Amino acid sequence: MRRSHFPVIALGAIGIVLAAYACISSDSGVAGTLGALLALLGAAAVTAGSVIAAFTLFEGGLFGLLAFLIGLAAVLTALAGFFLMQYGLAAVMALAFVGLLVAVLRPARHRRPI
Amino acid sequence: MPYAFRPLIAALCLATPAAAEQLRWDTFNGDLAATKFADVDSFTPENVSELERAWEVHTGDVSDGSGDLPETVWSATPIYANQTLYLGTPFYRILALDPATGAERWSYDSQSTLEALTQPALKNRGVAYWESGQTGPCEKRVYIGTMDAELHAVDADTGELCADFAQGGVLNVNQWNTVNDIFPFSLLQPPTVVGDTLMLGWAGNDWAYSVAPPGNLMAIDARTGALKWDLSFIPDVLIPVTGTANIWTSMSADPELGLVYVPVSSPSPNYWGGNRTDPIPLATSVTAVDVETGEVRWSQQIVRHDIWDYDTPSAATLVDIERDGQTIPALVQTTKMGFIFVLNRETGEPIFPIEDRAVPASDAEGEVASPTQPFVLTPPPTNDPFEMPAVWWLADAVSFGQCSREREQYRYEGIYTPPSVQGTFMYPGTAGANNWGGASVDPRTGILYINSMRIVQIIRLIPRAEYDQINGGSGNEAGFYPQEGAPYGIELTNWWTDLGLPCWKPPYGTFSAYDLSTGERLYEVPFGLSQQWGFYGLSDWGSPTLGGPVVTAGGVVFIGASMDARVRALDAATGAELWSDLVEAPSVAIPAVYTHEGVDYVVFVAGGNSILKAQVSDQVVAYRLGQP
Numbered sequence: 001m002r003r004s005h006f007p008v009i010a011l012g013a014i015g016i017v018l019a020a021y022a023c024i025s026s027d028s029g030v031a032g033t034l035g036a037l038l039a040l041l042g043a044a045a046v047t048a049g050s051v052i053a054a055f056t057l058f059e060g061g062l063f064g065l066l067a068f069l070i071g072l073a074a075v076l077t078a079l080a081g082f083f084l085m086q087y088g089l090a091a092v093m094a095l096a097f098v099g100l101l102v103a104v105l106r107p108a109r110h111r112r113p114i
Numbered sequence: 115m116p117y118a119f120r121p122l123i124a125a126l127c128l129a130t131p132a133a134a135e136q137l138r139w140d141t142f143n144g145d146l147a148a149t150k151f152a153d154v155d156s157f158t159p160e161n162v163s164e165l166e167r168a169w170e171v172h173t174g175d176v177s178d179g180s181g182d183l184p185e186t187v188w189s190a191t192p193i194y195a196n197q198t199l200y201l202g203t204p205f206y207r208i209l210a211l212d213p214a215t216g217a218e219r220w221s222y223d224s225q226s227t228l229e230a231l232t233q234p235a236l237k238n239r240g241v242a243y244w245e246s247g248q249t250g251p252c253e254k255r256v257y258i259g260t261m262d263a264e265l266h267a268v269d270a271d272t273g274e275l276c277a278d279f280a281q282g283g284v285l286n287v288n289q290w291n292t293v294n295d296i297f298p299f300s301l302l303q304p305p306t307v308v309g310d311t312l313m314l315g316w317a318g319n320d321w322a323y324s325v326a327p328p329g330n331l332m333a334i335d336a337r338t339g340a341l342k343w344d345l346s347f348i349p350d351v352l353i354p355v356t357g358t359a360n361i362w363t364s365m366s367a368d369p370e371l372g373l374v375y376v377p378v379s380s381p382s383p384n385y386w387g388g389n390r391t392d393p394i395p396l397a398t399s400v401t402a403v404d405v406e407t408g409e410v411r412w413s414q415q416i417v418r419h420d421i422w423d424y425d426t427p428s429a430a431t432l433v434d435i436e437r438d439g440q441t442i443p444a445l446v447q448t449t450k451m452g453f454i455f456v457l458n459r460e461t462g463e464p465i466f467p468i469e470d471r472a473v474p475a476s477d478a479e480g481e482v483a484s485p486t487q488p489f490v491l492t493p494p495p496t497n498d499p500f501e502m503p504a505v506w507w508l509a510d511a512v513s514f515g516q517c518s519r520e521r522e523q524y525r526y527e528g529i530y531t532p533p534s535v536q537g538t539f540m541y542p543g544t545a546g547a548n549n550w551g552g553a554s555v556d557p558r559t560g561i562l563y564i565n566s567m568r569i570v571q572i573i574r575l576i577p578r579a580e581y582d583q584i585n586g587g588s589g590n591e592a593g594f595y596p597q598e599g600a601p602y603g604i605e606l607t608n609w610w611t612d613l614g615l616p617c618w619k620p621p622y623g624t625f626s627a628y629d630l631s632t633g634e635r636l637y638e639v640p641f642g643l644s645q646q647w648g649f650y651g652l653s654d655w656g657s658p659t660l661g662g663p664v665v666t667a668g669g670v671v672f673i674g675a676s677m678d679a680r681v682r683a684l685d686a687a688t689g690a691e692l693w694s695d696l697v698e699a700p701s702v703a704i705p706a707v708y709t710h711e712g713v714d715y716v717v718f719v720a721g722g723n724s725i726l727k728a729q730v731s732d733q734v735v736a737y738r739l740g741q742p
Contacts, residue, residue: 029679029696033648083649 004103005054008070011096012047015077018089019043030084039084042077046070046096053103067104071097134667135709140195140243141364142304143552143704144664147432148366150554152707154714155668161739162670162683163693168715168738169216175203176721176732177236184230186730187702188721189550189661190240194708196254196270199717201734202241202304206260210273213710216736220273226260232300232319235724236261239364239550240703242304242312243270244336252276255336259301263288263316267339280339287316287332290341294327294357306365306374306429308405310336313374315361320423324389324599326382328353329360331374333408343408347378347396356390358382359397363550366429368443371460373411375445376401377426383597384423385533385573385604388480391419400430400447400455402462412462416449418484421476421532422573423544424450428552428662432459435560435630444630448553448564450546451529452497453490456630466492466633476532478575479601483532492633496548496566496626499529502541503568503618509611517617520609524572533573533604543571544606545725551662551675551704556686560630563665563686565641565675567623567658570609570616575602614646621656623676625663625689639689642676645727650678660723661702664716672716674701677726681705681718681735699731713738 019040022028030036049070052058058066074097081090134155144150157165179185186204193200198219199211206226210219228236238258245254254270265287267279275283291299297319305312312334318326328348335342347359359381367374381390381397398420401413417424431446435456445459456465469489476483489499510517525531526539533540545567553564576584576594581603584594596603609617616622625641628634642657643650651657659675663684666672670692671684681701683693699722707716715736722730 026698027696030648035648080649085650 002054002103004106005050008050008096008099008103009047009054011092011099012043012050015043015089015092015096016040016047018086018092022084022086022089028086030086035080035084039077039080039086039089042073042080043089043093045073046077046093049073050100067100071100074100136707136714137709138195139706139708140193141306142191142240143364143366143429144706146306146308146367146369148364148429148552149431149433149557150552150662150664150704151556152664152666154666154707154709156714156739157666157670157683157716158668159670159685159687159692164740165683165693165695165737166740168214168736170736171211171216171734173201173203173209173732173734175205175207176730178728178730183228183236185235185724186721187235187237187723188719188730188732189703189723190238190719190721191704192706192717192719192734193241193243194706194710195243196245197710198270200241200243200256200270201719202238202258203732204236204238204721206238206258208241208256208258208268208273210270213708213715214713216734222266222268222273224258224260224264224266226264227262229261231261231298232317233302237302239303242307244307244310244312245270246310246337252278255279257305257312259304261300261302263291263299263301265301265305265314265334265339278338285334285339287314290332290344291327293353294325296323296326299327303363305334306367307336308367308374309369311342311405312336313365313367317362318358318360321384321595321597321604323357324383324597325355326357328357329379331361331376331403331408333405345403345408345410347401348381348394349392352390352392352394356381356394359394362425363427364429366432367405368432368459372405373402373459374405375430375432375459376403377428377430377447379425380417380420380423383600385421386478386481386575386597386600386602387419387421388478388482389600391482398424398426400426400445400457402459414455414457414462416447416453416455416488417451418487419482421481421483422530422540424546427546427549431553431555431562433555433557433560433630435465437465437631446553446555446562446630448548450542450548451499452495452542452547452566453499454493454495454562454564454628455490456493456633466490473530474527474532477534478532481532487530493628494635496564496624497542497568502526502539502570505617506619509615509617512613512615513611516611520617533575535575535577537572537574539609540571540573542567543569543608545569545660549660551660554663554665554671555630556665558667561636561686562628562630563625563663563671564628565623565625565659565663565673568618568621569658570618572607572609574605576605577602620651621654623656623659625673625684627686627689637689641689642680643678645678658726660700660726662704664705664707666707672705672707674703674705674718674720676700679720679729695737697731697735698733699729700726702726
């Protein structure tokens with residue numbers, strides 16, 4: 001288990017809630033749009049990727065690829081949030097990206113298998 | 115209070131300037147001069163950010179087109195008169211609301227057919243109001259037109275039909291649709307009330323036929339519904355081969371001069387004129403008509419031999435301007451082309467020069483495009499008539515050069531490049547630089563305010579045989595229109611990449627102010643936010659707009675119009691945004707400003723319009739300044 005990924009999971013989950021709100025609330029200005037749906041999928045991808053990263057034994061290149069994809073999803077979702085004027089979502093996804101960097105760059109001794 | 119002080123107190127009260135009030139907003143454009151000026155000074159650049167929602171209403175009359183009903187398009191200016199707020203809905207109902215709370219006082223259902231008989235949507239631009247000056251039932255009336263061309267007159271206090279109007283309160287306007295009657299009339303724009311006369315035009319089925327009903331202006335007795343006179347805009351000799359040149363938008367009037375100013379649209383078919391090469395001088399014009407007799411006093415054609423559907427889209431704005439030490443009764447006609455015609459409204463003489471300039475010839479079969487067109491370069495046009503916007507590098511990059519290739523592929527030689535088989539860039543697009551919202555003006559300063567859009571479209575003439583194969587012989591699929599009877603159908607599309615990005619450089623919409631005494635543009639700023647798939651554009655990109663501005667005495671402009679479904683307050687001095695609020699759909703109606711029981715309100719209708727984006731609503735929102 002890599003506990004250092006837990007903050008990213010939590011931020012991803014908050015992102016899902018915010019993106020879901022944007023998708024369905026008429027107050028968001030983007031309800032029912034393709035962009036809001038993409039943002040929801042992006043937040044879900046960040047969360048799911050982080051769960052996989054935290055609870056599996058991926059190492060080396062495979063882990064690197066997974067981390068890259070999570071990071072890419074977080075950045076793109078943050079950008080989507082910005083252009084959807086969902087600034088809370090954009091900020092949460094930016095934090096998730098920072099959290100991912102911290103988790104990945106921490107020394108390996110802090111990573112323990114389950 | 116000591117008795118001796120009372121006269122002093124009274125004198126002080128009288129010496130205090132009375133707060134400006136807007137006690138009526140009783141036409142589509144606020145007043146008959148179409149100034150869209152509200153004489154309220156309570157809204158200022160300093161305090162307008164404190165606006166709060168006073169009330170909100172959903173009428174229930176909305177359709178996104180996914181069910182049995184066509185989509186709704188709602189551009190109704192609320193009417194404030196008789197201490198009541200009146201609204202027409204796209205289901206052709208009238209609502210009478212309490213102006214302070216939005217509570218419904220009464221409603222009237224015209225029972226109109228809810229089929230798209232002419233236009234592709236259920237459209238409504240509101241109601242008209244008339245009062246006789248006497249008291250009693252039906253001495254104050256509200257009128258609504260319907261999709262099937264009935265004009266209903268109801269009592270403004272009760273919503274009951276006025277039995278003395280036409281047939282039990284309902285006038286069948288389609289009874290006068292007897293020439294080239296291939297489609298019924300639709301009454302989507304409320305009549306313009308001038309004295310005791312209703313000035314009435316109608317909407318038809320655009321882009322479908324070569325031969326169509328000839329457009330006319332009907333003068334209807336407001337009390338009885340009797341036809342006083344009507345005026346056709348197509349010469350009799352040409353009626354067998356063409357039609358329309360109708361009046362589908364609002365009008366303005368100067369009761370002192372006894373003139374109504376009529377924005378006349380283009381003849382049919384809209385994008386090929388080989389059937390009508392003889393002059394039709396009143397088509398695509400602003401024409402001054404005597405209210406009493408229906409005689410044409412003067413007319414200014416703004417497009418000769420219109421083959422771009424550049425209808426005259428809005429009521430001319432009437433204002434007196436100071437120029438060279440003289441006060442001139444002026445008329446300002448905004449246009450789809452972006453030209454701003456400023457004329458003497460008494461004589462029709464131009465106040466700023468109108469230049470005849472050579473324009474490109476047509477290469478279409480049978481077409482004889484006018485060799486010249488009128489250009490107005492002062493005031494500066496809202497859109498460049500000589501050069502369309504350049505290719506946008508971002509769209510070009512993500513489309514791997516699609517935009518650059520198409521820029522070379524299609525014909526463009528300035529604003530009046532004729533439609534062609536090769537394909538022609540049309541800039542401004544068919545919805546125009548400016549549309550039914552027109553402009554607003556502050557009559558105290560002679561400063562004009564106008565929103566405009568910058569859309570590039572591609573129009574392609576399709577030879578009949580090819581069109582019939584593409585289209586199976588039927589029209590109105592997205593982008594394709596038949597122009598039956600002409601040698602060409604058409605395809606009309608926005609110049610977009612395959613991913614839906616505009617190929618041309620932003621901004622897509624602007625807001626400008628002009629000093630009418632000098633013709634100088636005071637500022638031009640991007641306005642609104644564009645939106646695609648939910649993603650907003652940057653503020654520098656602006657937004658296409660439909661609907662118009664209202665300027666207030668306090669120096670604030672209120673406007674919806676943008677595709678991002680926000681209503682805004684702008685600083686009239688700079689165009690800077692001071693306040694905005696998200697509503698449920700683009701507010702493509704002109705807002706209304708009124709003073710009710712001493713409180714100033716601005717009310718927006720958020721109905722949406724598919725020209726901007728597929729988002730509709732039935733929302734009405736009124737705002738007032740927050741309670742101290």
